[in-house]
Amino acid sequence: MSLTPTQVRHIAKLARLTLSDSEVEKFSRELTQILDYIEKLKEVKTEGVEPMSQITGLGNVTRADGIAECPATTEALLAVSPLPIVDQQIETPSALG
Amino acid sequence: MLSSLTIAQAHERLKNKSLSAVELARSCIERIESVDTSLNAVVHRNFDRALEEAKKADKKGTFDHPLAGIPYLAKDVFCEEGVPTTACSNILKDKDFIPPFDSTTTKRLKEKSAVSLGKTNTDEFTMGASTETSCYGVTKNPWDRTRVAGGSSGGSAAAVAADECLFALGTDTGGSIRQPAGFCGCTGLKVTYGRTSRYGVLSMASSLDSIGVLTKTVEDAAIVLGAIAGKDPLDATTGGMPVPDYTQTLRKGVKGMKIGLPKEYFIKGMDPQVETAVRAAAKVYVSLGATIVDVSLPHSPYAIATYYVIVPSEVSSNMARYDGVRFGHTVPERDSLIEYYERVRSSGFGDEVKRRIMIGTYALSAGYYDAYYRQAQKVRTLIKHDFEQAFENVDCLLAPVAPTPAFKIGAHTGDPVQMYLEDIFTAPVNLAGIPGLSIPCGFSKTVTPSGVGELPVGMQLLGPQWGEEVILRAGYAYEQATEWHNKRPTLS
Numbered sequence: 001m002s003l004t005p006t007q008v009r010h011i012a013k014l015a016r017l018t019l020s021d022s023e024v025e026k027f028s029r030e031l032t033q034i035l036d037y038i039e040k041l042k043e044v045k046t047e048g049v050e051p052m053s054q055i056t057g058l059g060n061v062t063r064a065d066g067i068a069e070c071p072a073t074t075e076a077l078l079a080v081s082p083l084p085i086v087d088q089q090i091e092t093p094s095a096l097g
Numbered sequence: 098m099l100s101s102l103t104i105a106q107a108h109e110r111l112k113n114k115s116l117s118a119v120e121l122a123r124s125c126i127e128r129i130e131s132v133d134t135s136l137n138a139v140v141h142r143n144f145d146r147a148l149e150e151a152k153k154a155d156k157k158g159t160f161d162h163p164l165a166g167i168p169y170l171a172k173d174v175f176c177e178e179g180v181p182t183t184a185c186s187n188i189l190k191d192k193d194f195i196p197p198f199d200s201t202t203t204k205r206l207k208e209k210s211a212v213s214l215g216k217t218n219t220d221e222f223t224m225g226a227s228t229e230t231s232c233y234g235v236t237k238n239p240w241d242r243t244r245v246a247g248g249s250s251g252g253s254a255a256a257v258a259a260d261e262c263l264f265a266l267g268t269d270t271g272g273s274i275r276q277p278a279g280f281c282g283c284t285g286l287k288v289t290y291g292r293t294s295r296y297g298v299l300s301m302a303s304s305l306d307s308i309g310v311l312t313k314t315v316e317d318a319a320i321v322l323g324a325i326a327g328k329d330p331l332d333a334t335t336g337g338m339p340v341p342d343y344t345q346t347l348r349k350g351v352k353g354m355k356i357g358l359p360k361e362y363f364i365k366g367m368d369p370q371v372e373t374a375v376r377a378a379a380k381v382y383v384s385l386g387a388t389i390v391d392v393s394l395p396h397s398p399y400a401i402a403t404y405y406v407i408v409p410s411e412v413s414s415n416m417a418r419y420d421g422v423r424f425g426h427t428v429p430e431r432d433s434l435i436e437y438y439e440r441v442r443s444s445g446f447g448d449e450v451k452r453r454i455m456i457g458t459y460a461l462s463a464g465y466y467d468a469y470y471r472q473a474q475k476v477r478t479l480i481k482h483d484f485e486q487a488f489e490n491v492d493c494l495l496a497p498v499a500p501t502p503a504f505k506i507g508a509h510t511g512d513p514v515q516m517y518l519e520d521i522f523t524a525p526v527n528l529a530g531i532p533g534l535s536i537p538c539g540f541s542k543t544v545t546p547s548g549v550g551e552l553p554v555g556m557q558l559l560g561p562q563w564g565e566e567v568i569l570r571a572g573y574a575y576e577q578a579t580e581w582h583n584k585r586p587t588l589s
Binding site for chain 1 (some may be wrong): 191192194195196197198199290291304330333334336396398399401402403405406413417420421422423424425426427431432433434435436437438439440442443446451452454455456458459462468469471472473474475476477478479481512513514517529530562
């Protein structure tokens with residue numbers, strides 16, 4: 001299994017990453033190595049085996065639908081944003097470009 | 098040196114007033130100031146507040162809880178109100194993320210009046226086995242500064258081994274507490290998944306991450322576990338299992354205990370000195386009245402492949418939140434939102450994080466999901482089943498922590514798969530969700546810059562799900578019969 005530079009560019013785009021040409025070359029090689037190693041999993045016979053969905057053995061976990069206090073204030077949470085704050089909202093670049 | 102005390106020793110002295118919490122905190126601070134320039138274990142220092150907290154503990158003066166007035170360090174992924182928390186990543190370091198809230202673990206420690214000294218180095222977002230992916234640079238092994246301290250909790254392990262604190266918090270997703278504890282010669286406890294709360298700890302792989310502790314002795318690990326374990330409404334995966342007083346059952350000994358040696362953990366290519374040390378530990382257990390039996394965990398050879406499908410898949414999802422909007426790194430170009438995300442993430446994340454995000458994105462994409470993710474989750478079921486079968490016949494398992502002692506800085510940085518194989522003996526434990534305790538069991542002779550030196554060798558005791566008591570008991574018995582845990586590196 002090998003990943004072509006075109007595939008790596010496509011995956012990076014899906015993951016919201018941009019890569020330079022030299023990074024594409026490097027990651028194509030490294031990701032191929034990793035995928036080659038992972039191929040090992042195909043050797044394991046798993047017919048009739050249930051995939052693990054969780055490890056704790058807990059069933060549904062529910063809580064009362066009540067109002068709980070948030071440990072941090074709105075102002076404190078907004079203060080950690082690197083973007084401008086306008087009317088208690090974070091001003092992001094335009095989604096419409 | 099006061100900072101070299103164990104929690105149990107310091108507590109006794111605080112209680113009988115032959116020591117104050119301020120003196121103890123000062124001793125750790127002085128130690129960090131004198132040795133950390135060469136180790137690089139501590140990345141955020143919180144000394145002024147630590148001294149204030151220590152003063153408060155002295156003023157109260159009762160020291161009811163064994164952790165009251167005890168100074169500790171937390172891995173740089175634990176949110177602590179007012180203290181920088183950056184996961185050692187440029188994506189959070191650029192504008193230091195200073196959380197306005199506490200993780201459940203640091204909150205519980207605060208309630209017991211433990212004294213937080215600051216944050217320790219880790220691989221970026223805990224992705225690594227050597228702390229070499231940290232944006233602050235590698236942590237050096239206190240026993241040989243040309244070698245790694247292990248990882249990802251390498252800063253915590255080095256800090257405990259170098260007596261910079263009395264204990265440290267860590268996280269273990271595939272060995273990140275146990276392997277650095279083994280490399281640095283301290284005690285490391287990875288708990289059952291769900292035993293401790295993950296709330297407020299920056300996630301790597303949510304179905305595998307566990308919160309644990311690095312200490313100087315097994316007794317200390319039992320003390321800290323008792324303080325941080327238990328159900329948390331803010332983490333729904335914390336089970337309602339009762340939390341026993343772990344210090345009460347420690348001294349029960351191992352007479353009649355059945356301990357299994359998994360044959361898949363003694364493999365070709367491992368350092369013979371590691372194998373010798375672990376087999377010698379098995380003999381110690383026999384002399385203490387335990388029985389040693391051979392067991393098999395047949396799916397072990399597939400654990401790393403399973404792990405490196407599940408982890409990147411979860412990473413690709415967990416890392417989506419780092420987009421330069423709510424916290425962390427930003428860039429000046431703000432013309433379009435999508436391009437903004439791409440610029441922030443590409444300049445903020447390091448290579449290992451990018452590799453994992455991309456492998457995960459690929460493994461979860463349409464057409465590949467069944468072959469990778471679903472197959473990995475099936476093999477995970479088989480690995481868990483291996484352990485369950487083994488625990489039908491034995492009380493706990495004994496195995497090496499890693500195939501070799503600490504490796505040289507830079508030895509694996511050009512080869513991601515080789516770095517992944519570092520987790521070969523530790524990752525299966527996370528896949529099965531069971532607890533593991535890493536303790537020192539000997540030394541390996543090796544060539545160092547100043548001649549022939551010694552590097553610690555670690556062994557791990559593995560218990561059934563929720564079975565922390567049995568491994569702590571077995572670990573304590575071994576520690577009482579040996580002296581390895583008392584050896585400390587010489588640091589100037």
